[in-house]
Amino acid sequence: MRVKPLGDRVVIKRLEAEEKTKSGIVLTGTAKERPQEAEVLAVGPGTIIDGVRVELEVKVGDKVLFSKYAGTEVKLDGEEYIILKQEDILAVVE
Amino acid sequence: MRVKPLGDRVVIKRLEAEEKTKSGIVLTGTAKERPQEAEVLAVGPGTIIDGVRVELEVKVGDKVLFSKYAGTEVKLDGEEYIILKQEDILAVVE
Amino acid sequence: MRVKPLGDRVVIKRLEAEEKTKSGIVLTGTAKERPQEAEVLAVGPGTIIDGVRVELEVKVGDKVLFSKYAGTEVKLDGEEYIILKQEDILAVVE
Amino acid sequence: MRVKPLGDRVVIKRLEAEEKTKSGIVLTGTAKERPQEAEVLAVGPGTIIDGVRVELEVKVGDKVLFSKYAGTEVKLDGEEYIILKQEDILAVVE
Amino acid sequence: MRVKPLGDRVVIKRLEAEEKTKSGIVLTGTAKERPQEAEVLAVGPGTIIDGVRVELEVKVGDKVLFSKYAGTEVKLDGEEYIILKQEDILAVVE
Amino acid sequence: MRVKPLGDRVVIKRLEAEEKTKSGIVLTGTAKERPQEAEVLAVGPGTIIDGVRVELEVKVGDKVLFSKYAGTEVKLDGEEYIILKQEDILAVVE
Amino acid sequence: MRVKPLGDRVVIKRLEAEEKTKSGIVLTGTAKERPQEAEVLAVGPGTIIDGVRVELEVKVGDKVLFSKYAGTEVKLDGEEYIILKQEDILAVVE
Numbered sequence: 001m002r003v004k005p006l007g008d009r010v011v012i013k014r015l016e017a018e019e020k021t022k023s024g025i026v027l028t029g030t031a032k033e034r035p036q037e038a039e040v041l042a043v044g045p046g047t048i049i050d051g052v053r054v055e056l057e058v059k060v061g062d063k064v065l066f067s068k069y070a071g072t073e074v075k076l077d078g079e080e081y082i083i084l085k086q087e088d089i090l091a092v093v094e
Numbered sequence: 095m096r097v098k099p100l101g102d103r104v105v106i107k108r109l110e111a112e113e114k115t116k117s118g119i120v121l122t123g124t125a126k127e128r129p130q131e132a133e134v135l136a137v138g139p140g141t142i143i144d145g146v147r148v149e150l151e152v153k154v155g156d157k158v159l160f161s162k163y164a165g166t167e168v169k170l171d172g173e174e175y176i177i178l179k180q181e182d183i184l185a186v187v188e
Numbered sequence: 189m190r191v192k193p194l195g196d197r198v199v200i201k202r203l204e205a206e207e208k209t210k211s212g213i214v215l216t217g218t219a220k221e222r223p224q225e226a227e228v229l230a231v232g233p234g235t236i237i238d239g240v241r242v243e244l245e246v247k248v249g250d251k252v253l254f255s256k257y258a259g260t261e262v263k264l265d266g267e268e269y270i271i272l273k274q275e276d277i278l279a280v281v282e
Numbered sequence: 283m284r285v286k287p288l289g290d291r292v293v294i295k296r297l298e299a300e301e302k303t304k305s306g307i308v309l310t311g312t313a314k315e316r317p318q319e320a321e322v323l324a325v326g327p328g329t330i331i332d333g334v335r336v337e338l339e340v341k342v343g344d345k346v347l348f349s350k351y352a353g354t355e356v357k358l359d360g361e362e363y364i365i366l367k368q369e370d371i372l373a374v375v376e
Numbered sequence: 377m378r379v380k381p382l383g384d385r386v387v388i389k390r391l392e393a394e395e396k397t398k399s400g401i402v403l404t405g406t407a408k409e410r411p412q413e414a415e416v417l418a419v420g421p422g423t424i425i426d427g428v429r430v431e432l433e434v435k436v437g438d439k440v441l442f443s444k445y446a447g448t449e450v451k452l453d454g455e456e457y458i459i460l461k462q463e464d465i466l467a468v469v470e
Numbered sequence: 471m472r473v474k475p476l477g478d479r480v481v482i483k484r485l486e487a488e489e490k491t492k493s494g495i496v497l498t499g500t501a502k503e504r505p506q507e508a509e510v511l512a513v514g515p516g517t518i519i520d521g522v523r524v525e526l527e528v529k530v531g532d533k534v535l536f537s538k539y540a541g542t543e544v545k546l547d548g549e550e551y552i553i554l555k556q557e558d559i560l561a562v563v564e
Numbered sequence: 565m566r567v568k569p570l571g572d573r574v575v576i577k578r579l580e581a582e583e584k585t586k587s588g589i590v591l592t593g594t595a596k597e598r599p600q601e602a603e604v605l606a607v608g609p610g611t612i613i614d615g616v617r618v619e620l621e622v623k624v625g626d627k628v629l630f631s632k633y634a635g636t637e638v639k640l641d642g643e644e645y646i647i648l649k650q651e652d653i654l655a656v657v658e
Contacts, residue, residue: 003441005467006433042467048430054142057100065097065168065177072466074441083441083466090166090177091099148236151194159191159262159271184260184271185193242330245288253285253356253365278354278365279287336518339476347473347544347553372542372553373475373512379629381655382621424618448654450629459629459654524612527570535567535638535647560636560647561569 003076005044008086010058012038012066013079036068037093041081056086063093097170099138102180104152106132106160107173130162131187135175150180157187191264193232196274198246200226200254201267224256225281229269244274251281285358287326290368292340294320294348295361318350319375323363338368345375379452381420384462386434388414388442389455412444413469417457432462439469473546475514478556480528482508482536483549506538507563511551526556533563567640569608572650574622576602576630577643600632601657605645620650627657 005011015037040062046055058064071084099105109131134156140149152158165178193199203225228250234243246252259272287293297319322344328337340346353366381387391413416438422431434440447460475481485507510532516525528534541554569575579601604626610619622628635648 002470003467004470006462006465009466011467045433048425049142057139067166072443074466086100089100090103090168091097091105094096094098143236151233161260180194183194184197184262185191185199188190188192237330245327255354274288277288278291278356279285279293282284282286331518339515349542368476371476372479372544373473373481376472376474378658379655380658382650382653385654387655421621424613448631450654519612527609537636556570559570560573560638561567561575564566564568 001042003042003074003081003083005042005083007044008047008056009044009083010040010056010086010089011042011074012040012064012071012082012084012089014038014082015063036066038064038066038082040064043086058086058089058092065090065093095136097136097168097175097177099136099177101138102141102150103138103177104134104150104180104183105136106134106158106165106176106178106183108132108176109157130160132158132160132176134158137180152180152183152186159184159187189230191230191262191269191271193230193271195232196235196244197232197271198228198244198274198277199230199262200228200252200259200270200272200277202226202270203251224254226252226254226270228252231274246274246277246280253278253281283324285324285356285363285365287324287365289326290329290338291326291365292322292338292368292371293324293356294322294346294353294364294366294371296320296364297345318348320346320348320364322346325368340368340371340374347372347375377418379418379450379457379459381418381459383420384423384432385420385459386416386432386462386465387418387450388416388440388447388458388460388465390414390458391439412442414440414442414458416440419462434462434465434468441466441469471512473512473544473551473553475512475553477514478517478526479514479553480510480526480556480559481512481544482510482534482541482552482554482559484508484552485533506536508534508536508552510534513556528556528559528562535560535563565606567606567638567645567647569606569647571608572611572620573608573647574604574620574650574653575606575638576604576628576635576646576648576653578602578646579627600630602628602630602646604628607650622650622653622656629654629657 001011003011040058040060043056043058043060046053048054066082066084066089070088071082074081074083095105097105134152134154137150137152137154140147142148160176160178160183164182165176168175168177189199191199228246228248231244231246231248234241236242254270254272254277258276259270262269262271283293285293322340322342325338325340325342328335330336348364348366348371352370353364356363356365377387379387416434416436419432419434419436422429424430442458442460442465446464447458450457450459471481473481510528510530513526513528513530516523518524536552536554536559540558541552544551544553565575567575604622604624607620607622607624610617612618630646630648630653634652635646638645638647
């Protein structure tokens with residue numbers, strides 16, 4: 001991928017409705033807090049804590065649940081991506 | 095469980111009224127702060143503090159009291175779950 | 189006790205007026221900040237600071253003064269308890 | 283004293299006007315921020331910082347200036363006391 | 377470059393529309409949060425964390441995405457630059 | 471001096487207009503943020519950081535510029551003093 | 565210089581328009597956030613971090629860009645100066 005996120009940021013691509021149906025996940029809750037499913041396309045190098053680099057928990061290819069309004073949308077080569085901090089990712093879906 | 099929470103997050107399933115009656119717990123207080131009982135289904139790997147990973151105190155199968163409005167609701171394979179941070183869990187019920 | 193608080197939380201039971209009279213303590217101040225007397229029924233395992241677990245200062249059986257509106261009320265087996273953080277306990281009464 | 287404060291809290295008793303006159307201290311300023319003179323009756327064990335317990339600077343018997351509206355008032359055996367954090371004590375008066 | 381940013385600050389120059397078209401990046405989202413593409417012209421020496429200097433992740437010549445309203449605009453020798461903190465840079469574009 | 475400030479607090483006495491004229495310092499700016507000149511009469515023992523006591527930078531006898539509305543005014547033996555934190559002192563004047 | 569700033573504070577003197585023209589720098593942006601050019605006249609000793617004194621990055625004689633409304637204005641011996649924290653200095657101009 002051509003976009004390399006900094007620090008503890010991650011680049012994800014939102015999964016479409018068909019894929020959601022296939023995985024059987026339906027997300028509920030208020031619209032404002034409703035999480036969404038996405039695939040991780042790139043991860044930052046992590047952050048330095050106490051002199052040691054702490055790598056991110058998610059990795060490229062992970063399917064994740066994230067807070068809908070977190071992060072910043074970017075369109076690259078006609079595709080839409082989201083750059084967000086790992087702390088805005090709730091869980092990995094297997 | 096197919097949902098793996100990140101960091102110090104936990105996946106829980108709210109216990110229904112029948113189970114509450116059986117355990118003898120009735121929760122009081124204002125509606126806004128009323129805790130609820132749930133079962134822990136998955137726990138995150140914990141957080142890194144001073145270079146050491148600190149694991150979560152709760153474990154899969156624990157019955158817990160949690161703040162009603164904490165976390166995010168997720169529906170997976172027809173079941174409803176809640177993903178929340180461990181700090182929003184008040185206590186384990188034995 | 190069947191409720192095990194997490195981290196630096198404590199389970200207390202409010203002492204009734206008769207006990208207050210017996211101990212000679214009368215609490216004054218504005219209603220909002222008036223502390224109340226209670227007995228400690230269960231204490232959490234403490235928190236991890238710099239990789240070392242720091243245990244709580246209060247122990248089961250302590251009579252304590254706590255901020256009236258701190259914590260969350262829970263009813264268990266017909267009795268009412270309060271789960272609060274140790275930092276909301278002002279002092280131990282001997 | 284029967285009240286043992288937790289952490290970095292202190293129990294003090296406000297000094298009356300006669301004592302203030304004797305010590306020659308008159309406190310000025312706006313009513314809201316006007317400090318008051320008191321005697322320290324009990325001190326907490328201090329706080330744990332970097333794994334080491336840091337004891338309080340004030341000790342029982344010290345005359346101190348404190349922020350008037352800091353802390354919580356408690357009446358014990360007919361006497362009124364104040365429980366406050368050491369950080370709300372401005373200075374020791376000799 | 378004649379402007380040397382302090383600490384974890386970076387000097388960047390906004391890339392014009394033609395360059396954006398060439399790289400194929402189109403940025404979307406609300407106007408307020410829309411990131412923009414720029415080139416890094418100078419980087420600060422980094423910050424001291426736990427006694428060790430942590431250098432910046434970006435380097436001179438990097439193409440970056442940054443939050444549009446972050447930083448301060450400066451005009452030098454007829455050219456406009458932006459001085460911002462590295463934390464306001466979202467990602468490097470390759 | 472009879473007042474011993476705690477922690478990183480300092481006791482200062484405001485210098486009168488005549489002294490200001492002599493030193494040649496005139497303070498400008500909005501009334502709210504206008505600094506004032508004073509002499510340091512007592513300094514606290516400093517604070518504990520990482521287990522080491524860090525002493526204050528100012529010492530008794532220093533002439534200092536401080537933020538006018540910082541700190542608390544105290545009258546002792548007919549004289550007015552100000553107790554403030556060292557962080558509210560801007561500079562030492564030589 | 566007769567004014568010695570404390571901690572991570574710096575004393576600067578605003579550069580006049582003629583000097584700006586000579587250096588070729590023109591500052592743009594909204595009035596509120598517009599940086600200004602100044603010369604550093606005195607620097608504080610720095611701050612103690614993890615037991616080690618961290619000196620300031622700027623030094624006497626540096627030409628710097630700073631946030632216009634940061635700091636406090638002081639008039640000394642008929643000249644106007646500004647005392648501000650180093651973090652309000654954006655960059656050094658060479």
